[in-house]
Amino acid sequence: MNTTATGVLWREYLRVSYDRSGHLKSNGEQHSEHVEWVTRRGDRLHPKPYQDSVSASKYGTKSRDDFTRLVADIESGRFKADGLLLWESSRGSRKVSEWASLIEACEERNILIGVMSDGRVFDPANGRDVRDLLDDANDAQYESYKISKRIRRDRKASVVQGRPHSAPPYGYRPAYDGKTRKPVEPWWTVVDEEAAIVKESVKRFLAGEPIEAVARDLTERGVADQNGKPFSAQRLRYLIRNPAYASLRYYGGKDEELRARSEREGGIPGGWPAIISTADHYRVMEIVNRRKTVDRNIRNPKSGQGRRAYLLTGIAHCGVCGAPLSGKKRRKDTEDSAYVCLKGCVRMPVEDLDEFAEQTIFEFIRAKENAHFLSQKDDESNDEVRELTQQISKLRHRQAELSSLLADVDSPMSPTEIAQAVKVIKGRVTQLERRKAELSSPGRLASILGPSLTDTRRAWGKLTLPQRREAARLLLSEDMLGLLVVFKKTTPRNMKCPAHLRVGFRRSDGLTTAEQVAPVQSAP
Numbered sequence: 280m281n282t283t284a285t286g287v288l289w290r291e292y293l294r295v296s297y298d299r300s301g302h303l304k305s306n307g308e309q310h311s312e313h314v315e316w317v318t319r320r321g322d323r324l325h326p327k328p329y330q331d332s333v334s335a336s337k338y339g340t341k342s343r344d345d346f347t348r349l350v351a352d353i354e355s356g357r358f359k360a361d362g363l364l365l366w367e368s369s370r371g372s373r374k375v376s377e378w379a380s381l382i383e384a385c386e387e388r389n390i391l392i393g394v395m396s397d398g399r400v401f402d403p404a405n406g407r408d409v410r411d412l413l414d415d416a417n418d419a420q421y422e423s424y425k426i427s428k429r430i431r432r433d434r435k436a437s438v439v440q441g442r443p444h445s446a447p448p449y450g451y452r453p454a455y456d457g458k459t460r461k462p463v464e465p466w467w468t469v470v471d472e473e474a475a476i477v478k479e480s481v482k483r484f485l486a487g488e489p490i491e492a493v494a495r496d497l498t499e500r501g502v503a504d505q506n507g508k509p510f511s512a513q514r515l516r517y518l519i520r521n522p523a524y525a526s527l528r529y530y531g532g533k534d535e536e537l538r539a540r541s542e543r544e545g546g547i548p549g550g551w552p553a554i555i556s557t558a559d560h561y562r563v564m565e566i567v568n569r570r571k572t573v574d575r576n577i578r579n580p581k582s583g584q585g586r587r588a589y590l591l592t593g594i595a596h597c598g599v600c601g602a603p604l605s606g607k608k609r610r611k612d613t614e615d616s617a618y619v620c621l622k623g624c625v626r627m628p629v630e631d632l633d634e635f636a637e638q639t640i641f642e643f644i645r646a647k648e649n650a651h652f653l654s655q656k657d658d659e660s661n662d663e664v665r666e667l668t669q670q671i672s673k674l675r676h677r678q679a680e681l682s683s684l685l686a687d688v689d690s691p692m693s694p695t696e697i698a699q700a701v702k703v704i705k706g707r708v709t710q711l712e713r714r715k716a717e718l719s720s721p722g723r724l725a726s727i728l729g730p731s732l733t734d735t736r737r738a739w740g741k742l743t744l745p746q747r748r749e750a751a752r753l754l755l756s757e758d759m760l761g762l763l764v765v766f767k768k769t770t771p772r773n774m775k776c777p778a779h780l781r782v783g784f785r786r787s788d789g790l791t792t793a794e795q796v797a798p799v800q801s802a803p
Contacts, residue, residue, distance in 0.1 A: 287400075289317055289393060290360035291328035292349055306330050309366040309395075316395045317364070325360045353384045362391035362400070368415040378416035382409055441550030442466055448523055449505050450474045450554055467551040474554045476502055481519050481555050485562055487746035490516050520567060522546055525560035526553035529676075542676050545669040561668040568675055590633050590744065591618060591763065594752050598766035598783060599624035618765065625765050627781070635778035636763060640754055641736060671711050678704045761786040 291313055293306040310328065317324045329345040352358045363385060368378075385392055386403035392412065393400045401408040437444055443466050447453055451467040476497065483493050491512045498509040510518075522528060527546035530537050541547050545561065589606030596603050597620035604618040606629055616629040681697050681704070692700070739747065755763045761784025768776040 287320075287322045287361045287391065287393075288325060289313075289322055289362045289364040290325035290358065291330075291364045292346070293328050293330035293366070294346075312366065313364055313395055316393075316398075324364075350381060350384060353381075353388055353390060356388065358388065358390060360390070362393050364393040364395065366394075367396040368394050368412060368419065375413070375416045375420050378419075379413065382412055441548060443523065443549060443551060444528065448521055449518060450477045450524065451551065465551045466549075469552050469554060473505075477518065477524055477554050480515060481524075481559055481563060484519050485559065485566070487743070487749035489743060489745040490519070492743065519563050522560055523549065523551075524554045525557045526551055527557065527560065542673050542680075545672045545676075558665050558668060561665075561672050564672060564675075565668065589616070589618070589629055590747055590751060591629075591636055591755075594748065594755055595632060595636070595763045595765060596785075597622070597624045598764040598781075604765065625767055627765050627778075631778055632763075632765065632782070635782055636751065636755065637739065639760065640751065641739070643754060643760060667711050671708055674704050674708050674711070678708075755784075757786055760784055 291310065293309050314324060329349045331345045349358075349363075353363075382392070382403050384390075386409075389404070391400055391402060401412055403409060403412075447467045450470055450473040452470055454463055454466055454468050455461065456463045480493055480497075484490060494510045494512040494515045497515070503509055504514065518524075525546075526549040528549055529546050530541040537547075545557075591604065592606045593603045595618055600620065600622050602620055602622055602624075604620055604625075604627075606616055607619050609615045609617060617626050618629055618632055619626045678701055681692075681701050684692060684697055742750070754760050764783050764785050766781045766783065769780050770776040
């Protein structure tokens, strides 16, 4: 095909780019220059361009959907144009292999390649033109390598120096030099009014209050985020998990030594002032991770029911297979509900099991020998609790990293090795959590239930469902009252079976029936 031909129908591939002066060229700006170039040549432009807004670098992680569609259309004959028009050659791809495949596909379909910034039309059937295009691809890929290396080096340096890697979140403002307007240490400064909201939200979450209720209260009070928008539950949930508020950042880059340090220390300290303590951050993440695990284990994907809708969902367990029980309505047209094992082992009416569990909790609270569980205890002042929290966080981070290796074809570990390592970590986490429960449960119970409960049932009724669930989760654990387990009925099918005949408590020291539960003694 003659590369000087006019009247060519061009179809654009647009992708956000920077020009040689460093100015950002949007897809709209590129299109405007394409229109001018095509008009000047006396050619035509296809009305439907292909366009993406993500990197074409081999180091990019996001997919370019329209580029994939472009190649597929050329190969299948659906391109419907005489030439492919690019703002510059690197807009096609910074990967030599992708660029070569695109050139070959264009050659097979007799499709020209126009590069507007060079003012040239290339014919893929011409060897000299192909050489020039591939030279451009080699240059572009090398430039991507240099950019990627510089970015990784800068990110590593920012972590080591305690610099933040993003814009300041709610509660902070950037710190600038008064004359040069350049960022200076401590990089971020605290906005007192907003910081108070962050502290309040974290404190209420740790006390068992649902995020939805906190977000609703903030909205009613007229509290807005830095963009002037009310806090949604989703936005607030992200806020309380942000490690930046504890002046921490996690490193997940390619530097193994720095990544190991991040895992070992539970995050790398930042140079900006903290709004909450690291202990509170670790406690928030422990609760969030535990709830994620429970929800993943109990949710029925078909019905969508059972997700924190009942007091004992995920807290009570099947005495046959050990799986957590899920609350579920018997039928859509009735209010009758039951706790069921999703494997079909056992079923027990919600009303019966809730009443039994609550009565057991009330008796525990009223017992004089358990009074110390309602006394305030500052977990943060306990060095062992703080150390345990950090160890658990590190182990969970390592577990997540190992799990991600299962999908990595280049993983240095086999699936069997990964599974064995994860099993060891889970066992260690269980041991650490048991010890932490012994040390910190009194303080957490006190924060939920209050220091005194003269009228236990009335005080319990004032708690929200999430607060009751948090108290039940703490008390109905293997190291306290015991893990609540439900067995099969021992009576005929149509006869009601009393709770004490089919409910037990699995303690770390063995299994006992409901009638044999002894008062819990304080940890030595």
